[in-house]
Amino acid sequence: MGFLKRSKKEKAPLVQKKWKITRKCLNLILEVSKSNYPNEFGGLLRVDNNLKDTITEIVILPGTVSGDSHAIFQLHMIPIDFSIVGTVHSHPSFSFHPSDADLHLFEKFGRVHIIVANPFNESSWKGYDYMGNELQMNII
Numbered sequence: 001m002g003f004l005k006r007s008k009k010e011k012a013p014l015v016q017k018k019w020k021i022t023r024k025c026l027n028l029i030l031e032v033s034k035s036n037y038p039n040e041f042g043g044l045l046r047v048d049n050n051l052k053d054t055i056t057e058i059v060i061l062p063g064t065v066s067g068d069s070h071a072i073f074q075l076h077m078i079p080i081d082f083s084i085v086g087t088v089h090s091h092p093s094f095s096f097h098p099s100d101a102d103l104h105l106f107e108k109f110g111r112v113h114i115i116v117a118n119p120f121n122e123s124s125w126k127g128y129d130y131m132g133n134e135l136q137m138n139i140i
Contacts, residue, residue: 019112019127020138021055026122029058033090034120042071042089045112049083054140055112058088068092070101075109086110091117096126103132112137
């Protein structure tokens with residue numbers, strides 16, 4: 001198994017980690033999602049090396065294509081950066097539940113994923129693991 005990709009054989013869930021996100025990072029995600037509306041926003045999640053389970057930054061990939069029903073990542077543009085742990089994207093709708101395409105991305109890349117939905121506030125987002133299971137995430 002590579003660092004970022006999972007083989008199809010690996011289906012057992014990992015030990016569920018207690019993820020955290022800084023309020024500053026979450027607010028940035030929500031604001032960028034609002035400003036991209038009605039298109040989706042997409043980015044990568046980065047943790048602080050000293051706080052391995054705390055998401056502190058987002059990384060925008062060059063060439064990401066956004067539309068009203070998609071955010072297509074150019075995964076070949078991902079930098080070699082072991083502090084990138086997953087993805088974040090917005091849904092212009094009021095649903096923050098992962099679509100089939102979201103679940104496919106989750107199982108191929110990363111350990112934690114965030115979806116934010118309209119109206120892009122602190123109660124309209126959720127975190128998911130690579131299998132699409134909801135994660136408890138604390139804002140710090």
